[in-house]
Amino acid sequence: MNVLKRNNVHVAGRGQQTLLFVNGFGCDQTIWRYILPALAEHYRLVLFDHVGAGLSDTTAYDPDKYASLQGYAQDVLEICEQLELRDVTLVGHSVGAMIGALAAIGAPERFRRLLLLCPSPCYLNEADYHGGFERADIENILAFMERDFVEWADSFAPLIMGNPDRPGLSAELIHSFCQNDPAIARRFARVTFLSDNRPDLARLHTPCLLVQCAEDLIAPLEVGDYLHRTIPAATLVTLPVSGHCPHVSAPRETLKALEAYMAA
Amino acid sequence: MNVLKRNNVHVAGRGQQTLLFVNGFGCDQTIWRYILPALAEHYRLVLFDHVGAGLSDTTAYDPDKYASLQGYAQDVLEICEQLELRDVTLVGHSVGAMIGALAAIGAPERFRRLLLLCPSPCYLNEADYHGGFERADIENILAFMERDFVEWADSFAPLIMGNPDRPGLSAELIHSFCQNDPAIARRFARVTFLSDNRPDLARLHTPCLLVQCAEDLIAPLEVGDYLHRTIPAATLVTLPVSGHCPHVSAPRETLKALEAYMAA
DSSP: OOHHHHTTOEEEOSOSSEEEEEOOTTOOGGGGTTTHHHHHTTSEEEEOOOTTSTTSOGGGOOTTGGGSHHHHHHHHHHHHHHTTOOSEEEEEETHHHHHHHHHHHHOGGGEEEEEEESOOSBOBOBTTBOOSBOHHHHHHHHHHHHHOHHHHHHHHHHHHHOOTTOHHHHHHHHHHHTTSOHHHHHHHHHHHHHOBOGGGGGGOOSOEEEEEEEEOSSSOHHHHHHHHHHSTTEEEEEEEEESSOHHHHOHHHHHHHHHHHHHO | OOHHHHTTOEEEOSOSSEEEEEOOTTOOGGGGTTTHHHHHTTSEEEEOOOTTSTTSOGGGOOTTGGGSHHHHHHHHHHHHHHTTOOSEEEEEETHHHHHHHHHHHHOGGGEEEEEEESOOSBOBOBTTBOOSBOHHHHHHHHHHHHHOHHHHHHHHHHHHHOOTTOHHHHHHHHHHHTTSOHHHHHHHHHHHHHOBOGGGGGGOOSOEEEEEEEEOSSSOHHHHHHHHHHSTTEEEEEEEEESSOHHHHOHHHHHHHHHHHHHO
16 A cells, blocks of 8 residues: 555645645645645645545545545545654645544644634534534535536535635636546545534644634534634634635635744 | 755656656646546656746746756756656647657657647747747737736736636636746746747657647647648647647547547
8 A cells, every 4th residue: 555646645845844735525635726835935745635536546445444534534644654744734624624633633743733724523503503504405415416416516616615706716616526536526525514523623632723714605604613612722713705715715815824823 | 956846746646657747838737637637547647847836946946047948848857867757758738848849859768759739839920930929919918927917817818728608717727827936937938939949840759749729829720730740750639629728628638639649
């Protein structure tokens, strides 16, 4: 098993400190490209693709292993081990944020801090918790994705990206979704949208920056508040922007938030 | 001098044969992402960024070295040397195609074949040669770029990308242009648009696939015909598509052309 090939690991940048990037559902490491050039001047960057996405080795997809986010977190830790990474700053987006959190819970000694963009531990509404979606909504979304992945991508990318005045951004996300192996993407979507990692959060002792967007249909403000209250060492920043992908739609504001926290 | 860091070299894919990708002006290696997953299953992929673009080391920019396309071709050869690449299939786009051709002229023993998307050896109209632009046009374009790089990107990306019915594609290219260090991009644009590499072509003995687009404002059909007549071992394929970036706007048709030629 060659971990670096399996996950298409790419190391770039010039610096002592390591930033490890974990993207969310339906994308690959190229989704980070708008914030990377500025970071490359001061940090070592480690990028990878989840199995089934980008240039990962799709033959390494194991439905049992990847039936929970733990399987994805295990890959993150294997990459850290392979590259002997220590004192890592992990940057995670969306479900990639929760995968990063699970990795940090599993091996806290590897991580210095987590920078989490639009994280959510649970997308479902439950008693006393507003995840943003009813279970029936999620089942409808997953059924739509099963029926017609491309049509689903066309419909959902604009909701995820926000910024309706900039349709080019959604077009880019649609393009990105349609790059995925649809069979693997459907399974990953199910794991993503039906996970409930709230019980894990109390065990997350790594310092976390939580970056939420003011208008985000996938991770509403209540979720940011919940995470802020629940994670022992969390700082919450709310960007005054629309959408669930600020690293794509608002790269300057996102960079500013990340750099300010790292400088503190 | 660490060549692999300087040019942010990234190796991926599973296969014996090596494909080396050389992108054109204003982009970086992520521009190839729509055609890579399919190729990663059968080939070793070598990707990099020109100095001044993407995650390259911009401090390595040397105005003298990069005052001609030979400087960029030298980087391609240094990457080949560093990775001990032999029997390489080089995939080049736009000015990256001509940089690849110069590399193959310089060290033919390294290259098996060149797959050139929308190549042009000279963008200027000259006696008996239709490059597509008058010198005054080019000077105006370069002056516009000097004046306001972002405005220039907004205006020119749609002309370069074609496909006016899919504005998301141009938006992606604008985004890509605006990632570049503007000072370096302006110099690279001048070198690109004012180069005349027609005299070099007779020395290019590596087999070449030339892929042109039926409606391309940057590399008109006459240029493809010229290259086809001039390069000793060239095959010309005309894709029935619009724009100068078929690897972005028509990835399936582009892949089909590349794979058919490689299978022959």
